[in-house]
Amino acid sequence: MTDRLIIALAQLNPTLGAIKANLDRAREARREAWDADLILFPELFICGYPPEDLVLRSSFVTACRDAVEELARETISGPAVLMGLPWREGANLYNSVALLANGRIEAVRHKFDLPNYGVFDEKRVFNAGPAPGPIAFKGVRLGVPICEDIWTEETCETLAETGAEILLSPNGSPFERNKDDVRLNLVVARVTETGLPMAYLNQVGGQDELVFDGASFVLNADRTLAWQMPMFEEQIALTEWRREEDGWRCVPGEIVAVPENEAETWKACVLGLRDYVLKNRFPGVVLGLSGGIDSAVVAAMAVDALGADRVHCVMLPYAYTSKDSLVDAEECAKLLGVRYDVVPIKEPVEGFLHALRPMFEGTPAGITEENLQSRSRGVILMAISNKFGAMVLTTGNKSEMSVGYATLYGDMNGGYNPIKDVYKTEVYRLAEWRNSLGHVIPQRIITKAPTAELRENQKDQDSLPPYDVLDTILEGLVENELPVEQIIKNTGYDEALVRRIQHMLYIAEYKRRQAAPGVKITRRNFGRDRRYPITNAFRDGR
Structure with a gap:
């Protein structure tokens, strides 16, 4: 003894x-x-x-x-x-x-x-x-x-x-x-x-x-x-x-x-990304740097995870890409110290449109044409990955993935997504937190209105409620599995809005099944935690 x-x-x-x-x-x-x-x-x-x-x-x-x-x-x-x-x-x-x-x-x-x-x-x-x-x-x-x-x-x-x-x-x-x-x-x-x-x-x-x-x-x-x-x-x-x-x-x-709050979330995302890349033996990562908040945060996480020499950022501009986005993306790349290339997508988009013109003739332009821009970007990023071996990072946040605000075979292309389980409102907090350690994300990226820039003067809030409202509704639906009636009672939000968000959440399940894996941050991430059927006619109170 x-x-x-x-x-x-x-x-x-x-x-x-x-x-x-x-x-x-x-x-x-x-x-x-x-x-x-x-x-x-x-x-x-x-x-x-x-x-x-x-x-x-x-x-x-x-x-x-x-x-x-x-x-x-x-x-x-x-x-x-x-x-x-x-x-x-x-x-x-x-x-x-x-x-x-x-x-x-x-x-x-x-x-x-x-x-x-x-x-x-x-x-x-x-x-x-x-x-x-x-x-x-x-x-x-x-x-x-x-x-x-x-x-x-x-x-x-x-x-x-x-x-x-x-x-x-x-x-x-x-x-x-x-x-x-x-x-x-x-x-x-x-x-x-x-x-x-x-x-x-x-x-x-x-x-x-x-x-x-x-x-x-x-x-x-x-x-x-x-x-x-x-x-x-x-x-x-x-x-x-x-x-x-x-x-x-x-x-x-x-x-x-x-660490607590944004610090622990950031460190979790960085560690998950680092180990996914290194344990699967990728030489590095490549991502589209759009001048928006999501891609800027993912690029910063990638640099923290792997070092600037293993991160390749690509701007893929089209007719609707603003001058501010071009300037902001380049500045972000410089602050991070990463390789940065610009690959315009005018020719491939117009090539697709030309090939489809006989079939599409007489129909109004709309989301199909917008998605061709996103899918052209996805093809180019995958080509860079195939040629040089770096894994494509996708950059959609949980708010967007919840309601299907993402394009299959376009901006959803990629092998891993470090912010897949991070709501949009927290993405902004993460950017501010990371900048408090050293300025790597231009302030205008954080303050300007979010947009996919797929048409003239497009803003996310053209089709979605403000992200603080959306995320509150999604937290009730996804994290807490609350009935629609309870969310309306808790928040005072319009019933039609809450029901629309629930409908968008359910019908986007097929997209999430095809999404890249990403770091689990919340209590109920999509995939391992929350397993809903794709074919699903249920709606609360209906």
């Missing part, structure tokens, strides 16, 4: 499916934490999280097991390891944690409470394990509740009742705004109920739409915060634990301030 433990918390960024690379990173982390008794890794670290249907491949599960057994053999010396992996027993497949010590796998515990809501569908691929008991390590009984196991009372209560002395919780908890407060309150509840201290370890990094923000922490049994690790950054924290008269206590260590 020992009265002192050094437990390393490895807040790291795995790459999903890169089993050997994740194993090598685990080895590196052990070397960095060589003086620790034990090192804790995030949920399913050896394969990355969430592995989704990859775990249905027997070869994938076998490769994970082989890698963990290889690491276990190395624990004859140095710190022991708590490593997450998919674990098969007979016909059952579990989301598990293994204790690696003394050259072997000494114990395995399985996740008991499988999440099946929002972005999670673990019941699709995993079996729920039995209620876990503590793991004996150096005479200390360690409870290891895995992620969702701490979101309900049962697992932690069972561990406390069966003699656990310290709770170590490996997590793969995706970012959404203000979720760090939710997690802290959750752990406070578990600590209060059990009377045990808890180390909450979360993964960091981007995985497709999801961003894992880290923000790991340790809470003592008296509910005092002993450690707070950073958000959106890798870190290995060596936490010291001592046995006292009333139980184990973590010696207070570093308390890092975590």
Whole structure:
């Protein structure tokens, strides 16, 4: 029995499916934490999280097991390891944690409470394990509740009742705004109920739409915060634990301030974009820089994520592109220090119009002709991507994607969209926040009326309500799933307007199904969180 433990918390960024690379990173982390008794890794670290249907491949599960057994053999010396992996027993497949010590796998515990809501569908691929008991390590009984196991009372209560002395919780908890407060309150509840201290370890990094923000922490049994690790950054924290008269206590260590509001949203978007580009091995990104707020914010995020030398901005002007937009786009590119090219689209647009003239003759010009401009831009950006390898970034915000204010195979072209889950009103706040760190977005881009510039004197508010009104309605419809009648009562907005926005939201589902992935920021992003049918005749009160 020992009265002192050094437990390393490895807040790291795995790459999903890169089993050997994740194993090598685990080895590196052990070397960095060589003086620790034990090192804790995030949920399913050896394969990355969430592995989704990859775990249905027997070869994938076998490769994970082989890698963990290889690491276990190395624990004859140095710190022991708590490593997450998919674990098969007979016909059952579990989301598990293994204790690696003394050259072997000494114990395995399985996740008991499988999440099946929002972005999670673990019941699709995993079996729920039995209620876990503590793991004996150096005479200390360690409870290891895995992620969702701490979101309900049962697992932690069972561990406390069966003699656990310290709770170590490996997590793969995706970012959404203000979720760090939710997690802290959750752990406070578990600590209060059990009377045990808890180390909450979360993964960091981007995985497709999801961003894992880290923000790991340790809470003592008296509910005092002993450690707070950073958000959106890798870190290995060596936490010291001592046995006292009333139980184990973590010696207070570093308390890092975590970002809030626009700062955390910006950092989440940047991390998600960076990891999507780098983990998929793109050399850089290319995007259309229109002189508008959305593309300027995305360009700034791309520079923060990848560096100016890996960002290529292209202005694609047509007859309706204003002189202000040309000036603003060029200034923005100069402030960001990126490569900037101008490719006029007059010839391709007129080529399409010429080819279609016999069929379109006698019909009035309208949205079809406007969309040809957007689609010409999309073709050119994709050609640049094909020629030079950079991935196209698309720049539509959540407000536009909600109501279908976007052109398929045009401005929706692209491999990734960092602001896909950011409403338009927040895009403006993000621009102001980023400029407070250093002026990179011209002020006129922030203050001028938003426009797609697809016809003379066009403004977004020709067909949409003001964005503060639109976003309030959308928050009710999308984030809170409120009935139309409740939104009208809450806001006082015109009933016809609210119903029109609901109709636009529903009929744009087919576009969203074809949209590029983008960073999850809100509680209900399109795709993983909010799964509505394309064919949908339902309307509230109808």
